[in-house]
Amino acid sequence: MNAKPWMPRRKTRRVWVGSVAVGGGAPISVQSMTKTDTRDVRATVAQIGRLEAEGCEIVRVAVPDREAAEALASIKKKSGLPVIADIHFDYRLALAALKAGVDGLRLNPGNIGSRDKVREVVRAAKERSVPIRIGVNSGSLEKDLLAKCGGRATAGAMAESALRHVRILEDLDFRLIKISLKASDIRRTAAAYRLLAGRVDYPFHAGITEAGGLRTGSVKSAAGLAVLLSEGLADTIRVSLTAPPEDEVRTAYQILGALDFRRRGPVIVSCPTCGRAEVDVLAVAAEVEKRLAGLDSPLTVAVMGCTVNGPGEAREADIGLACGRGKAAIFKRGKLVRQVSERAIVREFLKEVFKLAGERPHGKS
Numbered sequence: 001m002n003a004k005p006w007m008p009r010r011k012t013r014r015v016w017v018g019s020v021a022v023g024g025g026a027p028i029s030v031q032s033m034t035k036t037d038t039r040d041v042r043a044t045v046a047q048i049g050r051l052e053a054e055g056c057e058i059v060r061v062a063v064p065d066r067e068a069a070e071a072l073a074s075i076k077k078k079s080g081l082p083v084i085a086d087i088h089f090d091y092r093l094a095l096a097a098l099k100a101g102v103d104g105l106r107l108n109p110g111n112i113g114s115r116d117k118v119r120e121v122v123r124a125a126k127e128r129s130v131p132i133r134i135g136v137n138s139g140s141l142e143k144d145l146l147a148k149c150g151g152r153a154t155a156g157a158m159a160e161s162a163l164r165h166v167r168i169l170e171d172l173d174f175r176l177i178k179i180s181l182k183a184s185d186i187r188r189t190a191a192a193y194r195l196l197a198g199r200v201d202y203p204f205h206a207g208i209t210e211a212g213g214l215r216t217g218s219v220k221s222a223a224g225l226a227v228l229l230s231e232g233l234a235d236t237i238r239v240s241l242t243a244p245p246e247d248e249v250r251t252a253y254q255i256l257g258a259l260d261f262r263r264r265g266p267v268i269v270s271c272p273t274c275g276r277a278e279v280d281v282l283a284v285a286a287e288v289e290k291r292l293a294g295l296d297s298p299l300t301v302a303v304m305g306c307t308v309n310g311p312g313e314a315r316e317a318d319i320g321l322a323c324g325r326g327k328a329a330i331f332k333r334g335k336l337v338r339q340v341s342e343r344a345i346v347r348e349f350l351k352e353v354f355k356l357a358g359e360r361p362h363g364k365s
Helices: 041-053 066-078 091-100 115-127 143-148 155-171 186-197 214-230 245-258 281-291 310-316 342-357
Strands: 015-017 020-022 029-033 058-062 083-086 104-106 132-137 177-182 267-270 300-304 319-324 327-332 335-341
Touching (some): 020 029, 029 245, 041 058, 041 066, 041 245, 058 066, 083 091, 091 104, 115 155, 132 155, 143 155, 155 177, 155 186, 177 186, 214 245, 267 281, 281 300, 281 319, 300 310, 335 342
Parallel strands (some): 029 058, 058 083, 083 104, 132 177, 300 319
Antiparallel strands (some): 015 020, 319 327
16 A cells, blocks of 8 residues: 655745755755844854854845844854845844845744835835744734634734735735745644735744754754645644754754655664664664764665564665664665674764765764
8 A cells, every 4th residue: 555645835935045945846945043142143053054064045034123233244244045034023134134135034024114115125025035934923923813712823913924924925016925834833823824824925934933852953943844734734844843953954954855745864764672682783873873973865775683574674774774683784775785793883873874874974083
């Protein structure tokens, strides 16, 4: 029986954030947000560099005040990634960010001032072909929408809020728009995206907001994004974690890889172990995963621990290890390459992995 395929990607307009295409059938892009003080140019640029090394494709920076806005020109000049300015309440910060050369704005036009002020921002963004992301968050909905829904930030209220902001921009003949609808729970987030999907053709920025720390947030983000991605409701994603932003990017790629949307770096298939294991598979798998953390090649790497499922899983992977008593078999592209002693398992297996990837081992062997 064939597995049921994911739903087709929703058809949307395409916008460009710097050199990165979002929507219109472009690959699902991965983004994050710096967690430094934007006024500290050196720290912010250094963090952007680390994000770029992890494969981040778009970066957002907070712009809470004039000093942060003034730092944007230097940050943009030194950044290897397209930069989005995160703006709230003050239209002058948006104008300053555009003047500094940012590649995108994250703002809600309904909360940055009068219509004339919004018009001024829209004119400047349009002149520069800079897209605006409308970002609806369940924690900051308009008071009248909350009152209408009995004080609850429902999925319907979130979608209605997004449409309000969209209409403001459309009335000013601006359509370089992306939209996000984020709550900290999966059901409401997914419901909001579904409600809006049939109403607009703008690309969606997807994620579960305030998801939590590295472990719990990664689980919640994976669960939520699996729903949105499988239903074709995501064009660019951010995993929001109370953790370093580099972890957000790694987790995002792990989610995309697990769902076969995009691959960056190896996918590790490893045995959970049981009483049949005759080698310390936990230690072997942990060391292999650690040593392959910097590998870009999208290989499937299996580390298996017994003769029941081990050989089969190892053969199905690009490269696999099937452990037995005192030794292990290495399979490459479905064929047995050689057997190695227990003492040399990790060293010899990694040699074969890096040989297949066409890269040298990182660090000491």
